Amino acid sequence: MPRIAFLHGNKRDGDAGAVVGIKEGLRQAGFVDGQNVTFDYRWAENDFSRLPALAAELVALRPAVIVVGGGSAAAVAAKSATSTIPIVLAFGSDPVELGLATSLERPGGNITGVIFPGQYAAERVRLLTTMAPQVRTIGYLRTGPAHSNAVTEQQTANVDAAARALGRQLVPFKVDSRAEIDAAMTAIVDRKIGALDIAAHPFFDDDATIAGLAVRTLRAKLPAIFIQEAFPNAGGLMSYGESYAEGFRHAGQYVARILKSEKPAVMPFDQTTKVELIINRATARALGLAIPESLAARATQVIG
Structure with a gap:
């Protein structure tokens, strides 16, 4: 059963909609938690200094995909922990500016995902x-x-x-x-x-x-x-x-595509547009x- 790791900088009760959205996106693609995928969660509880250690814990579990939410610090920690395990981001920063991807259209590494544009x-x-x-x-x-x-x-x-x-x-x-x-x-x-x-x-x-x-x-x-x-x-x-729920639902769909063998290096970043x-x-x-x-x-x- 494929293992999906979830890393977030917030508290568990602070972004529950993220988990709901991811699972909905996966369910739409035929993946159901506990039936044909399983989840491991790590929450930094707003102590962002914990993120590198939490990311390393998840990498040690050898998941099929790591999903990251809760800000750029969580994304950077995940990228620093692995260059091989696919990572799906759902956050509001520019991954190119952060050095996480070569471009939005063709990320070129192990990271893709959904961007909350933040222009609002x-x-x-x-x-x-x-x-x-x-x-x-x-x-x-x-x-x-x-x-x-x-x-x-x-x-x-x-x-x-x-x-x-x-x-x-x-x-x-x-x-x-x-x-x-x-x-x-x-x-x-x-x-x-x-x-x-x-x-x-x-x-x-x-x-x-x-x-x-x-x-x-x-x-x-x-x-x-x-x-x-x-x-x-x-x-x-x-x-x-x-809409965080909508953005994370798209992230769940990206996870499903990777589980079906697509490669993050050639999966363009999506941008959620529902406001x-x-x-x-x-x-x-x-x-x-x-x-x-x-x-x-x-x-x-x-x-x-």
């Missing part, structure tokens, strides 16, 4: 200002030096440029721990910053962090946006970004905001 960071700022046009300053909660790389810095620059183009001031807050998140949220309230954009990063993706940010932004009467739909589901105002806008109506009311017709028409779902 600036659009989240525009959506936030459309929902709360009175806001002049926008806090930007992002990771600090321990969890950041060139992708983080580029995303920050894109968000800052979008804010300036809209006549708003972006105020970044760099955090690498739960204590620093707490301190940043306190500073955001004390400085009377008008709204909050939470960066797309695995560090923020676990359920407890998302729920905590949703509660704190609602309590502070702070319009906020995040990439994950779990945020408005937990009481945050809105989310906008690629979802989720708005929490009850939270908007609590914040004294009316959902503009333009956003209501674009929304994938309005809840509450």
